[in-house]
Amino acid sequence: MTGASVDGDRTPIKVGVLGARGRMGTEVVKAVNAAPDMEVVATVNSGDDLAALTAAEVVVDFTHPDAVMDNLRFAVDHGLHAVVGTSGFTDERIETLTGWLADKPELGMLIAPNFALGAVLAMRFAQQAARFYDSAEVVELHHNRKADAPSGTAAHTARLISTARAEAGRGPGEDATTSELDGARGADVAGVRVHSVRLPGLVAHEEILFGAQGETLTIRHDSLDRTSFMPGVLLGIRSVLSRPGLTVGLEHVLGV
Numbered sequence: 249m250t251g252a253s254v255d256g257d258r259t260p261i262k263v264g265v266l267g268a269r270g271r272m273g274t275e276v277v278k279a280v281n282a283a284p285d286m287e288v289v290a291t292v293n294s295g296d297d298l299a300a301l302t303a304a305e306v307v308v309d310f311t312h313p314d315a316v317m318d319n320l321r322f323a324v325d326h327g328l329h330a331v332v333g334t335s336g337f338t339d340e341r342i343e344t345l346t347g348w349l350a351d352k353p354e355l356g357m358l359i360a361p362n363f364a365l366g367a368v369l370a371m372r373f374a375q376q377a378a379r380f381y382d383s384a385e386v387v388e389l390h391h392n393r394k395a396d397a398p399s400g401t402a403a404h405t406a407r408l409i410s411t412a413r414a415e416a417g418r419g420p421g422e423d424a425t426t427s428e429l430d431g432a433r434g435a436d437v438a439g440v441r442v443h444s445v446r447l448p449g450l451v452a453h454e455e456i457l458f459g460a461q462g463e464t465l466t467i468r469h470d471s472l473d474r475t476s477f478m479p480g481v482l483l484g485i486r487s488v489l490s491r492p493g494l495t496v497g498l499e500h501v502l503g504v
């Protein structure tokens with residue numbers, strides 16, 4: 249049986265890392281190799297043959313929104329569990345993955361828009377607050393090498409707010425803007441305005457702002473270093489083996 253030794257102790261979880269040379273991939277390789285219960289058995293970078301991944305039980309993907317679906321197709325076809333941090337997951341993509349996994353019910357796949365504990369909590373708190381406020385906007389701030397805007401975390405946060413306020417019988421708050429320069433009010437994600445800032449020096453930051461009569465509420469999270477994502481990634485690797493099907497969001501693993 250894969251991963252189990254004769255005396256019942258589990259052998260280290262075999263992990264393949266996609267995007268291993270990147271900012272996140274580099275940290276993942278270090279964190280996995282430093283963990284006592286797992287080891288990196290394959291690293292894949294852009295242009296490499298994915299076949300090396302078949303030595304793994306779990307693949308971790310921190311690549312690019314344009315690359316991740318092909319990588320996951322390979323993982324599902326080859327019976328590999330997957331932990332995914334790459335951004336760009338639309339409802340349509342989630343539906344596609346659900347279809348693929350239906351044919352491999354034993355496989356687990358975890359997609360987490362953000363692996364940092366504080367970011368997961370910030371999204372949960374925003375979801376709770378959204379029941380009480382019509383008006384909410386999201387500001388995400390990232391390093392200037394980031395490929396996509398808005399961030400996956402901000403898009404996910406906006407969708408959570410939108411769903412929570414709809415469930416509470418609320419709509420988007422009043423906005424009297426009738427004249428604006430293109431982009432001045434940010435992107436509309438599920439009826440929530442999302443603003444993206446890109447600056448060298450930043451890592452990953454998000455503010456969720458709520459407004460009501462005479463008051464505002466601001467929820468802010470800052471990842472100051474990419475090591476902030478690693479406890480969540482390691483937890484994801486450990487848990488995906490016993491979570492068949494698709495899980496979207498680390499909150500479901502953390503139970504928050």
Ligand SMILES: NC(=O)C1=CN([C@@H]2O[C@H](COP(=O)(O)OP(=O)(O)OC[C@H]3O[C@@H](n4cnc5c(N)ncnc54)[C@H](OP(=O)(O)O)[C@@H]3O)[C@@H](O)[C@H]2O)C=CC1
Pocket residue numbers: 266267268269270271272273292293294295310311312313315316319332333334335336360361362363364400477
């Ligand atoms: N969920 C979370 O908590 C977090 C998610 N992210 C997300 O992770 C992703 C990666 O971020 P980051 O590490 O900063 O980006 P980087 O650009 O630093 O790293 C991405 C790496 O993936 C490689 N790559 C591209 N295509 C492929 C492919 N088909 N197969 C294998 N490797 C490939 C790139 O290689 P090359 O440069 O040669 O193209 C690059 O080395 C982004 O989508 C980002 O938003 C980031 C931080 C936290």
Ligand SMILES: O=C(O)C1=N[C@H](C(=O)O)C[C@H](O)C1
Pocket residue numbers: 335361362390394395398399400401402451452453
């Ligand atoms: O590219 C990044 O850096 C990050 N990407 C993720 C996102 O798009 O939300 C997670 C985190 O914000 C860092």
